[in-house]
Amino acid sequence: MIQFPRNLHNLYHFKRDGQQFVADLDIGVVIPVNEVVCDVLNVCGTSETDAIVEILSDKHGSRSEILEVLAFLSKLSEVGILFSSDRSEIEVPHRPDRPKIFLTAGILESRKTTPFLLNVANHRLITGLADHADLYLPVSEKNNNRQEIEEGLRAEGIQPILFRSDRSFSPAKFIPKDCDGILALSPLTIGEQVYLKFNTIPVVLRLSNTALMSHKARNTALERCAALKPSDAFASDASWTQTFFSGFVPDMRVFHHIPYGVDTSVFKPMDKRKCKYQLSQALGNEAILQKPLVGVVSGLYPHETLRFMQKLRSANPNVNYLVIHSSIDDNFTGDACVNFFNIASQQDKEASPFIFNALDALVFPTILGSSPLLLHEIIACSIPTVVWGYSIPEEISGACRFIQISPSLFDPVQLPIEAISRELKLLLENPDGQKRLGQEGLEAVSTYTYEAAIQRILNLFRELRSHPVCQSNPTKRRLLFKKHYNLVSGEIESEAYVLSQIPTPVDLEQAIAMTLLEDHTPMEVRTVLESICRKPERVKKILENLI
Template sequence: MKMTYPKKLHDIYKFEIDDRLFVADLDRCEVLEIDKLVWDILDICDSLDAEQIIETLGDRYTEDEIMEALQSLEKMEEYGLIFGESPSHAEERGGRMKILAPRSRVFEKEMRWTALGGIIAHTNLLKSMTKYADVYVTREIDLIEGAHLIPLDLRQRASKAKAISMGFDGVFLWFPTELEFLDMVSYMDSPLIMPIHEERGENGIMINLVMIWYSLLRDFDSFVIFSESTREFYSKFLMDPSFFKLIPLGVDAEQFRPMDKQAAKRKVAEMTGRAEILERKVVGFLARFQPEKGAGIYIKLAEMNPEYLFLVVAPSLGFYSNCHLPSNLIYAGRQPREKLPLFYNAFDLFCFPSLLAETFGMVVLEAMACGVPPIVPDFHGARYVVGDAGIIVEGKSFQHDIGSLSGYIPVELLSEAINRLMKDDHEMERLSRKARERALKFSWDASAKELIRLFKELNLRKRFIKRRRLFHVTFSPVYEGKSSGVKSTILNLTQYWETPLQRSGYTQSVEEGIALTLLKRHSMREVESVLSYICRDRRKASEVLSRVNAILESVI
């Protein structure tokens, strides 16, 4: 085993209990029992190489004993223990921002095989952010080049305390589904950014998750969205769309680039054993082959257009593996990400008939970067990616999901668009050029810079947020002739025993009184939710909240 010393130590603390020796790795929140030899090595291993350690300790231990101990420490390092840069060494990082990227769940074992667009996008964002900030991940699978591993389990109190002590400048979460991190808004004083990789779906489940996060976010937290469609959608439910910051995703234009099409087709024909790929035009599909992604529509397109080949790149055929598929549909199998540019280049056009509310459409952008014209529906984020560099087909967006579907695309319209483009070489060539040109406007580097800029903006906003002065409110019955009701009254007394108003006893609506009372313990967005329920009228709730906010802002 090759040993590299000296090594940078984590923040560690050595101690002894009842003649037993221990070392606490404060960065990992782990305590390990060690022997006297390892205890002594830890005193010098950050400044001496292996030969010097053996020489220094040679009068007390044999060389074999020292070598065995050094190897055991190497093993600890493999597990992220004892050694590595300590997040608390801020002076060594030149003042760069420190961003924590925790994740509670892992869906993929190896990134090169994953077909989950959200995972791919998030990983690329983190990788690009490492150029401009120090990024800390909590799971070994997320340890990308340039990032630091601090395997905290933020469900545990000790890990929460450690995260607080590290003084992060921001927390970049992964998915709204990770409700385990909801309590971070109560103990982390750092801005939180929550990306929305999935606009809706699963019959309203994702919408409700986003609204839970919206209610708890503080004024210096934010959502990140990847196309305007997400803001448009959530504006139907929520009063403050300013919490949704647009940062488009990117593409690696060096990896995904145009190749010689015939050479790409020849290679794919060899890989699939289908020589006709060289002779016929190909309509490509690259996504999970599921009804939600438009697999059923794609099969119908193949049946309607036997003169073209329909080439599928997907982890599996899923349900459709037991169905009779048309002979012009070719399944190329599961492919690693490094081979995807080859398949994109074998497509003459790229068909993306997804029936989900896609927030962006990364595969569409990758196809465009390879110079392949895309065809997409008009009811999700992919239309913002395509712009005027492809064909956008009119579809039907559902107000409420049915099953996990958010809309539908008439297969006849898609078929017409495919035929129109396939039979017009001039238009195909024009869109191919435009697709590549437009794709070059999207980069992971630009996305990362925008994220860092947003974190800086949120930190600045945090500095200027003051705690609101909140008035005491009473509720009382009121007699009005033959009927009775309820009124609320503002008392000229804040929680700091101040009296900023001219007098006491201003009568307000019950809804305003409820809002002022709830704000003592809840966020403005939580109160928004309650008012929307009480008023049963979003416009009225918005007016109440606006008046309440006005009086609070006037006395700050």
């Protein structure tokens, strides 16, 4: 029997004289089909074979008819009609004793919306990982520079797997046999979220703190928290990220702090006076030489950053500021004491060690949206740091002055201007304290290398593979439960979806009943539901609709 999900050719469905046809535009063949065939083709890109049989048997009332259609499609597949190569037919090189790791497609698809520094770090991580594992990455055939991307990936030791992006698809079609793990370095697509709920392959989901500035990104992380399996884990690049999601996972051990590496041969202490002079020349602002220069990483939206800097500048008039990694226009109401440096290109990246070494101190927030990459690189230049936020960063816990604020996943961030000003003043007036914090920070991040990050990821996959795996049985109704922050009510709500080609929202109590009925009697389900919603009539109506 043909196995799904499968990737379809470029198909065109049409009717003529009451008869339905499907044209395979890739090979120039027209096939007469019936309604059952059309239904199979509509869902075969996102569902497994057993699930398709169960779902369509209910719809058409005949299991044998569905099996006959699958046999018909299997014959077409054997001669290359309608379907692309099955994943098991894809020839991919493999070296013994090396793990196979599948990278989700989002790492390429989201490059334009991912911050430059994060793109650079992910590229460095992937190319290093390719030295230790066989990597597989799906690439859309419709990408304008597909050939260039494909050649670049092969040169870096990554096996590209081409797919058509004109239909929704499940990653199941592209994952090699005996895959040891799935690594998601970017937010998941809808198709990936649906598939990863039911697969049994270990999944490591990268939780990049920089990418969690928006409510949308935080909601995506919440959705994954609700759908975690025993073989899943989060790999956060910041030690403080997990604080925000502690109430949404069954066990905090699903979080693993795996920071990106720091190239200490590039980011290292330099002559501060020389670096500060070069910066003043580059900015055309000699005022930088007249006062202490404090770097600021805001982790906030542009308008919030402006408000933060206005308050900080007003409270500390005897300090110059350099706002780092911000796209805000550098015209700060004509104030020469506040300057901006945005790292948006390789040239900016290469200049950053010299600019970081011009700083006398750093103000950094441990909030969602701030960049741990910047924190580690600046500290590697031996810059003393004042940290404000929800939790002290574990990586430099003894190498900074810390200001605590109340944690919140979605509420506006409190700006402790007075406390920051006080700590800055104490730090800048204490040269010995600056030197001590700078040295301790330098020692703390010296162990952060990309090789160490890669080994921790590989070890995490080994650990996850040792967990017991419960094979997901195909059911008539497959459900996905999510949590979502409602901007209007300001509350976190639960949601449920019936999974089909297009996930369909369903009432939460009804979704619970649908799930429980798979393994429990109606009376047992009724007892549970009544204890949850305390509305017997509503429970009765739900069960009547399902049974």
